[in-house]
Amino acid sequence: MDNSFNAKAVRRLATIGRHFPTLEKKSEKEALRVCVTGAAGSIGYSLLFMIAQGRMFGPYQKVILHLLDLPTMKKALEGVKMELDDGAFPLVKDIICATCPEAGFKNIDVALLVGAKPRGPGMERKDLLRDNGNIFKEQGEALDKYAKKTVKVLAVGNPANTNALIASLNAPSIPRENFTALTRLDQNRAEAQIAHKVGVPVENVNNVIIWGNHSATQYPDVTHATITDYPAEGFVENAKSTLCDKWLKETFIPSVQKRGAAIIAARKFSSAASAANAVCDHIHDWLVGTKPGKVVSMGVISDGNSYGIRSGLMYSFPVTCHKGTWKIVDGYKIDDYSKEKMQITEKELIEEKSQAVGK
Numbered sequence: 001m002d003n004s005f006n007a008k009a010v011r012r013l014a015t016i017g018r019h020f021p022t023l024e025k026k027s028e029k030e031a032l033r034v035c036v037t038g039a040a041g042s043i044g045y046s047l048l049f050m051i052a053q054g055r056m057f058g059p060y061q062k063v064i065l066h067l068l069d070l071p072t073m074k075k076a077l078e079g080v081k082m083e084l085d086d087g088a089f090p091l092v093k094d095i096i097c098a099t100c101p102e103a104g105f106k107n108i109d110v111a112l113l114v115g116a117k118p119r120g121p122g123m124e125r126k127d128l129l130r131d132n133g134n135i136f137k138e139q140g141e142a143l144d145k146y147a148k149k150t151v152k153v154l155a156v157g158n159p160a161n162t163n164a165l166i167a168s169l170n171a172p173s174i175p176r177e178n179f180t181a182l183t184r185l186d187q188n189r190a191e192a193q194i195a196h197k198v199g200v201p202v203e204n205v206n207n208v209i210i211w212g213n214h215s216a217t218q219y220p221d222v223t224h225a226t227i228t229d230y231p232a233e234g235f236v237e238n239a240k241s242t243l244c245d246k247w248l249k250e251t252f253i254p255s256v257q258k259r260g261a262a263i264i265a266a267r268k269f270s271s272a273a274s275a276a277n278a279v280c281d282h283i284h285d286w287l288v289g290t291k292p293g294k295v296v297s298m299g300v301i302s303d304g305n306s307y308g309i310r311s312g313l314m315y316s317f318p319v320t321c322h323k324g325t326w327k328i329v330d331g332y333k334i335d336d337y338s339k340e341k342m343q344i345t346e347k348e349l350i351e352e353k354s355q356a357v358g359k
């Protein structure tokens with residue numbers, strides 16, 4: 001009886017294998033260890049389920065999730081783990097709950113540094129620097145000790161750019177190129193607004209650049225953006241008049257710069273699901289690679305040779321990525337208006353850096 005059941009089960013599995021050859025592919029890759037800090041918080045709650053569904057690393061990459069939060073959040077973390085278990089996600093090989101950085105960061109491949117205080121109404125993100133900067137100092141030190149030396153780090157907690165810099169300066173044994181800051185949410189916001197304005201699907205709008213800081217001084221730049229697959233004759237002429245200088249300068253740029261504050265005013269909490277979605281986009285493109293012709297924005301360490309931006313700042317640039325490396329796209333022509341905007345946001349990052357770590 002037992003034997004015949006087993007024989008049937010084996011036959012059935014063999015059939016599944018024939019119909020879904022991708023099943024074999026799945027087991028080829030080793031699981032990635034991915035730590036989400038602030039795993040019991042709002043962004044964490046969306047982000048973990050997106051990762052579990054394959055949104056970050058694709059449909060074949062298994063993950064071991066490290067959920068890190070403060071000791072006071074131990075019970076809540078267990079609840080998140082229970083829900084992840086209940087999702088029965090085939091890509092989730094294991095889930096580790098941690099309330100100390102050693103267990104959270106041990107041997108990890110990817111660190112998503114979300115855990116930090118969010119701002120409230122009337123605050124700027126840099127007002128969080130004193131409290132959150134300390135978190136990123138400690139976490140940089142802990143990454144240096146416990147994570148793989150190849151770990152890829154994304155700072156999400158605000159002020160994200162300067163926090164990424166603080167973490168990197170406190171992790172001298174990990175290459176500085178492995179530390180990045182999230183400005184993809186700003187890029188997504190900007191591309192969505194352009195798509196709505198001209199009436200095309202959002203995937204037809206590409207290569208809007210976010211320069212500088214994830215703050216109200218950021219410069220969302222459409223000078224090099226593209227719109228493809230025009231839906232109707234006369235589209236180009238219409239789009240040119242719709243996206244006029246006045247609208248771009250007086251409505252579009254301030255609206256992208258202040259979108260985070262607008263969400264806080266409406267929701268009473270800062271953006272969470274859209275932030276998690278942008279985290280997936282950022283890591284996906286960095287680790288898997290950007291599509292040919294596609295440029296994305298990431299806060300990365302400036303080298304002093306790109307667009308006149310001072311070296312040693314975590315500045316958002318247009319980049320292309322290939323299997324875990326990024327490269328600043330050089331050679332865009334910068335007009336005087338853009339230059340001024342890029343310098344305003346650079347100045348703010350210099351000030352934040354000197355507040356956080358001195359000169």
Ligand SMILES: NC(=O)C1=CN([C@@H]2O[C@H](COP(=O)(O)OP(=O)(O)OC[C@H]3O[C@@H](n4cnc5c(N)ncnc54)[C@H](O)[C@@H]3O)[C@@H](O)[C@H]2O)C=CC1
Nearest residue numbers: 038040041042043069115116117118156157158160182275
């Ligand atoms: N860069 C970006 O585009 C965006 C950044 N953010 C920022 O992300 C951060 C998190 O936002 P939410 O999830 O909404 O906040 P939240 O308050 O809902 O969750 C934060 C979580 O972090 C935990 N935490 C605090 N200190 C920690 C530490 N040292 N180690 C581990 N966990 C720690 C808290 O216990 C809490 O569970 C905020 O700083 C927010 O401003 C939010 C949206 C977009």
Ligand SMILES: O=C([O-])CC(=O)C(=O)O
Nearest residue numbers: 119158185260261270271
């Ligand atoms: O605005 C905030 O404080 C949260 C955030 O970074 C965003 O939504 O872009």
